[in-house]
Amino acid sequence: MIDYAEKCMKSGAVFATERVSGINDNMPTPHYHEFYELYYLESGQRYHFIDNNMYHIEGGQFLLFEPYMLHHSYGDKDVPFCRLIIYFREDEIISANLKEILKGSTGAYQLSKEETQQFYQLMNMIYREKQNPQQYSNEYCQSLLNTMLIILFRNKRQKMKIEQKNQITEIISYINANYMYDLSIADIAGHFYMSPFYLCREFKKYTNTTINQYINKTRIMNAQRMLYSSDDNITNISINTGFASVSHFGRVFKEITGSTPTSWRKRRKSFE
Structure with a gap:
């Protein structure tokens, strides 16, 4: 699968987003990015191998990856999935406190139903904006992104359990x-x-x-x-x-x- 959002980031973009559906679409090798990634699983289930930890997530759950974090995604045979991702650079974080909290934030997260709806709505707003940019588009996306991170971190970063190590x-x-x-x-x-x-x-x-x-x-x-x-x-x-x-x-x-x-x-x- 070609990661068009990553191509945008490598060409100098500060934000990029992409929605992808697939089945039996597994990463051939672990990879990493030079920027942050928010990964929301809209439906299905996926296994994510991050550094030396394994997570199993289902629809309505999401992951946050820090830059230079090796990760590898795959799913069970013939199980379809749909995911929405947002890539962003650290400079898009307007608060020094949020930048500090982001350190060590890699992992899978589960928020309450209401918080998840808010988080997902904001991701979709960024996705729609990037599909049809309006005036002050980057400022608009930056505001939405920072609101998403505040929702996440004011709720004590409820990380999901890591799968048992082997x-x-x-x-x-x-x-x-x-x-x-x-x-x-x-x-x-x-x-x-x-x-x-x-x-x-x-x-x-x-x-x-x-x-x-x-x-x-x-x-x-x-x-x-x-x-x-x-x-x-x-x-x-x-x-x-x-x-x-x-x-x-x-x-x-x-x-x-x-x-x-x-x-x-x-x-x-x-x-x-």
């Missing part, structure tokens, strides 16, 4: 905590007392990606955070994210993001 989620937690070191499949398998073959097979079955692909995406995601939030040089960032050489770092970075680390940093800073 061995694969523990392996992912281990990778997330140790991506900056030399990680081999043999070492990870030995740490969890399993064969490399079994590890690779089960990891691919659960995440729909290989261990090496997941490690590289995790390293590049963290490299992007460092490129944006610090002035550290490319060589140090490559070392601090577990790459053996700056040339290898640059090659993997371009494979995943489509640009060099230096170009990505310049482009991201231009959004400020």
